[in-house]
Amino acid sequence: MTRRGVLAGALAGTAALALVGCQPSSGGAGSGGGKTTLTVAGQSDNLTQVFNPFLPNSAQALTYSSPGQSGFIYEPLVQINTVNIGHDLPWLAKAWRWSDGNKTLTLDLASGVKWSDGTPFSADDVVFTYTMLKSHPGMNLLGADFATVSAPTPQQVVFTFAVPSQQYFTNIVSCPIVSKHLWSKVKDPTTYPDKNPVGTGPFTLSTFSPQSFLLVRNEDYWQTKAQIHALRFVAYKDNVSMTNALVQGQADWGGTFIANAEKTFVSRSKHNHYWAPIAGTDGLIPNLERWPLSDLAVRKAINLGVDRKQVAAASNDVPATSITGLPMPAYTANIAPQYKGLNLEQDTAKAEQILKDAGYAKAGDGYYAKGGKRVEFSITFPSAYTEIAARCQVLVSQLKDIGIKLNIDTTTVTEINTLTAKGDFDSTMGYPVNSAPRAFSYYNDTINPNLYYPIGKATPTYQNIERFQNAEAAALFKEYPKATTDAQRQQILNGIEKIFVENLPWIPMFYWGSYSDWSTAKATGFPSPDDPYFSPIPNPVVALRLKPA
Structure with missing residues (x-):
């Protein structure tokens, strides 16, 4: 996954x-x-x-x-x-x-x-x-x-x-x-x-090695069989090596982020194409049971303190706009009336004021602290995911500017989902599930309190990894299935959006693409x-x- x-x-x-x-x-x-x-x-x-x-x-x-x-x-x-x-x-x-x-x-x-x-x-x-x-x-x-x-x-x-x-x-x-x-x-x-x-699929396994495996066309496939004969899947350790294979013509098809894709890849050949249709919203996913991100004031300060255009530009993504977190413009019809046209904006002065109002004071090192503890946390992600690394490097600088210290903590592709499922992280970027293309499913995957598991017990479906708890939200998620009309469903969604906006269970940064x-x-x-x-x-x-x- x-x-x-x-x-x-x-x-x-x-x-x-x-x-x-x-x-x-x-x-x-x-x-x-x-x-x-x-x-x-x-x-x-x-x-x-x-x-x-x-x-x-x-x-x-x-x-x-x-x-x-x-x-x-x-x-x-x-x-x-x-x-x-x-x-x-x-x-x-x-x-x-x-x-x-x-x-x-x-x-x-x-x-x-x-x-x-x-x-x-x-x-x-x-x-x-x-x-x-x-x-x-x-x-x-x-x-x-x-x-x-x-x-x-x-x-x-x-x-x-x-x-x-x-x-x-x-x-x-x-x-x-x-x-x-x-x-x-x-x-x-x-x-x-x-x-x-x-399987019943259009391809069957032919050969396997630790570097790659070959799927060949199922000649007796129940639908019209594929016109291409085979697909060879080769596993690369990171985006850079994958990009190199594509640029050098060793690979014909991929699903990887390419920095400056137009210049790096597309311009190299008339046959090369790159497309990342918007598929969802992502950003800073906090562990809500670990300080300082357990403090709403800190999350609000981060939300106001970041320049999303810079974060998104680091990985050729689109900066998130709607304060509801829903990808735009695909979900325009699902935005609650009070939030239509309300976008995420940077305001560093207000971000620092929120911290001061919450009892934080800036120490001599330039970082805010409270009760002798500095506002400091780490962000965990696989080192192989170079696009996340690029975004996080931008965040390190931006959060330092508002007095918050962010540390980079890398792991492997194999281990990241295990760590976040068990709650063994301060923050991360990138949810381990793909929300279905429905507004309710998007929130259900990310903030449904009924899917809460305590720290140390892995979430079996990788949902609500930030451990969000909210009684009102839990009730709304239970009520949604009982709705019988689109108007009733939207009314419940409006309530869920309000809770998201006011509680910031995670912080939208950019719209990611496939x-x-x-x-x-x-x-x-x-x-x-x-x-x-x-x-x-x-x-x-x-x-x-x-x-x-």
Whole structure:
């Protein structure tokens, strides 16, 4: 599971993986016979032959761009569209409908689907997968919650819920589906490596090494099969090495941040393209149970003291504007009336005054202190995420200007989510989940107090990692599912936005994009600003639309 805001990978910022290869395949573009192999650059510091889709740090996780945009091997019921919002794609489920006051979800499955070993796919596989996730909550990375799941017919699945749950649709339908005939024989699915995965997806595993693995086209795929022959996934240690591979033409497709992309990458070849469609908001994520960020006055001072244009410019992102934290302009219709047009602004004088009014005094070293303790904290992130490092270096300087000391604390890609899930951090940047493209889901992932876990106990779905607690907010999150009209839902959202604005459970800094880089030298058909049909980061929806050049 990667961190949103730095996805090039799993659950939206720098995707943990990309299709890339060290050498073009022997059947490269122009060789005929549909043998085009694309190389994609991805990021991992621990590539092992683990394709269990429910384990966050695995080779399989590298093939997942984000929830609902997955399925090179294991496919979801629906592909969630995070670019053309609301235009989700039927996949293993061809149709769906809610009933019983949004407490029952019925899905009609696609016909003719087969597992890559030739076994027919059916509703029993879906029921088995979700029952397994319910029995092993630690595997339920998307937090899909339901009361029962059943298969009235081989082509139909029915979920029931204790409360109205339409707002969780994207989480529910995005889980990768595994086969009952194979996984039912697994003794412990929480540790099962699944070295030779059998899925329903458009690609199958061919070869694996500690440096890369090759997925080849599923010749018996149930939908129209891919026109490209193979994808080679190569794991790079950081953004710099990934960028170098792309710039040098060793990689054809990636999902990585590139500094000054127009000059560094795009201008190098007429085939090179870079696009980062806005996918969400990110910023400084505090641990609300550690001082000084537990003090609202300190968070307010930071909120006023930073220049978001400089922070965003450090990583070619867009500065956040709305004080509600919602990405703009996509969520304009969801902004509460009192907050429309109210934007985040820098005011360093007011920031320092807030600290003084709260009893802080500036010491001789230039930093504010209270009770003998300096206002000082660290920010933890993977050293491999160079775009986060660039932003944080800007923050170090800006916070020093208002008398707050920020220290850089780097870790590994493998360890970051473990640390933040357990609350073992002062602050971080980049949430480890990708909020679904819905306003409620955005807040639910980040500040729902009902998802609170005490320090030391890991949040199983990586939500509310800052440990926000607020009784009024908890009640609103429980009330939202009961709303029956759009007006009622918006009224509840208005209340949640008010709590966010007044309590600053985390501090919005910039709008992050799904960083995407590709070359059309070997294949065409990628999404673009002119044809934004889906997210351009490595995913099977795009792979199935690519055509050999």
